[in-house]
Amino acid sequence: MLDWRWDFTWDILPRLIAATGNTLLAAGLGYAIAVVLGLVLALAQRTPYRAVTIVVREAVEFIRSTPLVLQIFFVFYVGPQFGLRLSPWAAGMIAIGLHYAAYLSEVYRGGLESVPKGQWEAATSLNLSTARTYFRIIIPQALPPSLAGMGNYLVGIFKDTPMLSVIGVAELMHTANAIGSETYRFLEPYTLVGIIFLALSLPTAALIRVFEAWVRRKLGMY
Amino acid sequence: MTNEPLQETGAADAATPMVSFRKVTKSYGRLVVLDSLDLDVAEGEMVSIIGPSGSGKTTVLRMLMTLETINGGVIYVDGQPLTHMPKGGQLVPASDRHLRQMRSKIGMCFQHFNLFPHMTALENCMEGPVHVLGLSKAEARERSEQLLEMVGMADKRNQHPSRLSGGQQQRVAIARALAMRPKVMLFDEVTSALDPEVIGEVTNVIRKLVSEHHLTMLMVTHQMGFAKDISDRVCFFYGGRIEEQGTPEQIFGNPRRERTRQFLSAVKEAV
Ligand SMILES: Nc1ncnc2c1ncn2[C@@H]1O[C@H](COP(=O)(O)OP(=O)(O)OP(=O)(O)O)[C@@H](O)[C@H]1O
Numbered sequence: 001m002l003d004w005r006w007d008f009t010w011d012i013l014p015r016l017i018a019a020t021g022n023t024l025l026a027a028g029l030g031y032a033i034a035v036v037l038g039l040v041l042a043l044a045q046r047t048p049y050r051a052v053t054i055v056v057r058e059a060v061e062f063i064r065s066t067p068l069v070l071q072i073f074f075v076f077y078v079g080p081q082f083g084l085r086l087s088p089w090a091a092g093m094i095a096i097g098l099h100y101a102a103y104l105s106e107v108y109r110g111g112l113e114s115v116p117k118g119q120w121e122a123a124t125s126l127n128l129s130t131a132r133t134y135f136r137i138i139i140p141q142a143l144p145p146s147l148a149g150m151g152n153y154l155v156g157i158f159k160d161t162p163m164l165s166v167i168g169v170a171e172l173m174h175t176a177n178a179i180g181s182e183t184y185r186f187l188e189p190y191t192l193v194g195i196i197f198l199a200l201s202l203p204t205a206a207l208i209r210v211f212e213a214w215v216r217r218k219l220g221m222y
Numbered sequence: 223m224t225n226e227p228l229q230e231t232g233a234a235d236a237a238t239p240m241v242s243f244r245k246v247t248k249s250y251g252r253l254v255v256l257d258s259l260d261l262d263v264a265e266g267e268m269v270s271i272i273g274p275s276g277s278g279k280t281t282v283l284r285m286l287m288t289l290e291t292i293n294g295g296v297i298y299v300d301g302q303p304l305t306h307m308p309k310g311g312q313l314v315p316a317s318d319r320h321l322r323q324m325r326s327k328i329g330m331c332f333q334h335f336n337l338f339p340h341m342t343a344l345e346n347c348m349e350g351p352v353h354v355l356g357l358s359k360a361e362a363r364e365r366s367e368q369l370l371e372m373v374g375m376a377d378k379r380n381q382h383p384s385r386l387s388g389g390q391q392q393r394v395a396i397a398r399a400l401a402m403r404p405k406v407m408l409f410d411e412v413t414s415a416l417d418p419e420v421i422g423e424v425t426n427v428i429r430k431l432v433s434e435h436h437l438t439m440l441m442v443t444h445q446m447g448f449a450k451d452i453s454d455r456v457c458f459f460y461g462g463r464i465e466e467q468g469t470p471e472q473i474f475g476n477p478r479r480e481r482t483r484q485f486l487s488a489v490k491e492a493v
Pocket residue numbers: 250253255273274275276277278279280281282
């Protein structure tokens with residue numbers, strides 16, 4: 001029979017809820033880095049400078065083909081050899097932000113390519129600068145078709161935050177592990193972690209769809 | 223509302239053509255699309271370009287709008303080379319600054335309108351004046367509203383393109399191009415994507431431009447009747463060259479070249 005203890009469950013719940021804050025913070029910060037850096041990576045692959053394009057494309061490909069957990073270890077443990085001594089949080093955010101930036105850059109690339117060529121030509125005929133054309137004309141139109149992919153990776157980064165526990169970031173998984181090793185009880189903490197992830201992932205996916213519709217309406221695109 | 227002129231007065235004197243192609247060549251790989259083209263358009267002139275599909279009509283306009291590079295020859299606009307600039311007695315490829323300055327003299331309307339879908343009609347018209355010409359929002363708004371009024375779209379100024387018909391979108395696109403006060407306007411088959419019943423609302427706007435404003439215009443069209451009505455000159459393109467050109471009366475009434483005759487009778491049959 002399952003040996004589930006409710007008194008123990010109630011005891012550890014506050015600790016896990018506190019750790020949920022860290023998980024959300026890690027996911028939010030990592031995602032913010034990825035959203036911005038991903039755009040930089042996508043735009044860099046569209047510059048007329050072939051060398052830049054090739055280097056960035058290879059870097060993106062490299063990041064996408066190696067495991068996140070390895071990248072986290074690498075930044076945290078190998079970084080110091082290059083004089084880069086980072087706290088677990090900083091190393092974790094760099095690794096996870098960079099990892100998801102690589103994925104998001106592919107999403108953006110698809111979105112940017114979906115904007116018809118005629119939009120560029122109209123912008124040129126009005127003499128808009130390249131920067132202005134990107135930020136005012138092209139990116140707003142690339143956004144709606146990118147939102148579904150962006151949403152998937154938001155849920156993805158959230159579910160990948162437990163990997164940060166390997167370098168000691170005190171998020172949910174790390175806390176559950178700590179409880180387990182202190183009490184030798186694993187059933188309750190891990191079950192709760194699962195429930196918390198489920199409870200946060202499901203509504204996020206729904207919210208993303210609502211947000212997508214809102215953005216389209218806001219941009220006058222139906 | 224003040225009735226401002228649609229364009230600044232030209233710097234070049236009356237003798238200099240507003241647009242001048244000098245031995246301009248364009249090819250894609252081994253396909254020669256324009257073959258040593260010479261073409262002058264005087265200030266205020268309305269020139270129609272007709273010809274079979276693939277004869278290079280669109281390419282002429284796209285090169286003028288700097289949407290296409292040129293492989294040989296020089297295009298002059300308002301007396302200045304378009305994609306080159308004089309340096310040390312020679313023509314060298316133009317700097318970005320020179321290109322932008324030259325581009326400001328030219329406006330273009332496209333077959334598929336190419337309005338910015340996330341902006342209202344008014345915002346489409348204001349974008350360039352505010353962010354390229356540096357007008358204040360109020361000035362740009364006044365100019366844009368005046369032009370939307372002229373094309374009969376004032377009441378739809380706060381609509382997004384997705385809420386407008388093709389004819390309405392094209393009229394907004396014309397207003398948007400005019401808001402930049404170009405000296406030269408290019409129209410590339412602006413009625414080809416339209417339903418027959420709304421073609422008139424766009425051609426009427428172009429008629430109005432011709433009769434009321436002293437713009438230089440180059441128009442690619444498949445509407446022979448319209449070209450005949452409003453052009454000062456008609457150029458018949460064939461295989462990347464001007465096969466024949468002349469007044470509308472001459473081209474449509476008494477074409478000299480066999481190919482022109484063939485084309486015109488083929489078009490007539492298609493109607
Ligand atoms: N980007 C391109 N790459 C290769 N060939 C091209 C390209 N653009 C145009 N062409 C070719 O150049 C030729 C001239 O094209 P252009 O669009 O100027 O013709 P057009 O006279 O406007 O024809 P239409 O009446 O069909 O619009 C065509 O043979 C076309 O296939």
